[in-house]
Amino acid sequence: MLPHVIVTVTDDQTGALDVTVDQQPVNPPAGSEGWRRDDLATILDTLTSERDQPLRVEVRESDGSRFTDILTPPRRRSGPSDTSQAPGAGGFRGIVTGAGFIPGEQVTVAVAVLTTSAGPTGTARAWLSLAHTTQPAGEVVLIGRISGTVTTATRGEPGDRHDGAAQ
Known part of the structure; x- marks a missing residue:
């Protein structure tokens, strides 16, 4: 089974998000006010890189709509970096x-x-x-x-x- 990431928009006005992986909360960095919509790409990059496997991602918007996708981790380069x-x-x-x-x-x-x-x-x-x-x-x-x-x-x-x- 792929890890299941659920991103829930809890406040459409502020763009506040709750994020879980397999029902376990993913906490924002210490000192931040919480996850925001602008953090989504960073969150997903971090989760795919940490796990080095595809993730099933479900985004639940505050209006009830949902978007689901499978994200794959970046390929590791074996050749020159430039x-x-x-x-x-x-x-x-x-x-x-x-x-x-x-x-x-x-x-x-x-x-x-x-x-x-x-x-x-x-x-x-x-x-x-x-x-x-x-x-x-x-x-x-x-x-x-x-x-x-x-x-x-x-x-x-x-x-x-x-x-x-x-x-």
């Missing part, structure tokens, strides 16, 4: 260009760490963990802050030039 220098090993080196931006506008450059699908209502939800920040998905996204232009490029070999197509 993947940006290793060809095809998660690093992305090269030039990414895109068109359709307004001259002079700020363009956000984002390295994708995860992709997900929208649910039946068109809402997308992503559960992020520390593992996602160290294991990029291999895609770079350029986002125009004014124009809304989005350009993507996928990982290639180091030094390759990547020309994304505006979407």
Whole structure:
């Protein structure tokens, strides 16, 4: 059986949470006022890393809705720790260009760490963990802050030039 983590939102106004693993309370750090919604990613990262096995996570919202997922611990690396220098090993080196931006506008450059699908209502939800920040998905996204232009490029070999197509 997988360890069962239950996160209950006890106060939607403050974002207060109660957290248990197999019905045993998970206490917040000493000196804190308690768990908050902002702590959720840290809580789940810590629990998956400590147990080094998948967890069944159930989030119970104050409105009665529930969300359940299985979280897996980060993969342990056996190779070099700096993947940006290793060809095809998660690093992305090269030039990414895109068109359709307004001259002079700020363009956000984002390295994708995860992709997900929208649910039946068109809402997308992503559960992020520390593992996602160290294991990029291999895609770079350029986002125009004014124009809304989005350009993507996928990982290639180091030094390759990547020309994304505006979407």
